[in-house]
Amino acid sequence: MPTYEYECEKCRKRFEAFQKMSEPPLARCPDCAGEVKRLIGTGAGIIYRGGGFYTTEYRSSDYQKRAKEEKENKA
Numbered sequence: 001m002p003t004y005e006y007e008c009e010k011c012r013k014r015f016e017a018f019q020k021m022s023e024p025p026l027a028r029c030p031d032c033a034g035e036v037k038r039l040i041g042t043g044a045g046i047i048y049r050g051g052g053f054y055t056t057e058y059r060s061s062d063y064q065k066r067a068k069e070e071k072e073n074k075a
Contacts, residue, residue, distance in 0.1 A: 001018055001019060001020050001021070002018075002019070002021060003016050003017070003018050003019075004016065004017050004019055004025070004026075004038055004039075005038070005039045006025075006026055006029075006036040006037065006038050006039065007036060007037055007039055008029035008031070008032060008034045008035070008036050009034055009035050009036065009037060010029065010032050010034025010035065011029060011031060011032045011034055013029060013031055013032075014039075015029075015030065025038045026038070
């Protein structure tokens, strides 16, 4: 679930809300009940860890074993 950032138009407070993508945007500030607007383009971060993505971390152990054997046979 993404985290959305909002700003209150009345008190100018900025806050984040952890919501499903299918949920409607928040309409009111939790502090003053003023109208809020959802800010666009804030904090979309993707972190890749390890030596690769799908081919090295998420393949089956059988596939990884065969790939290792093929690599050793080529060398």
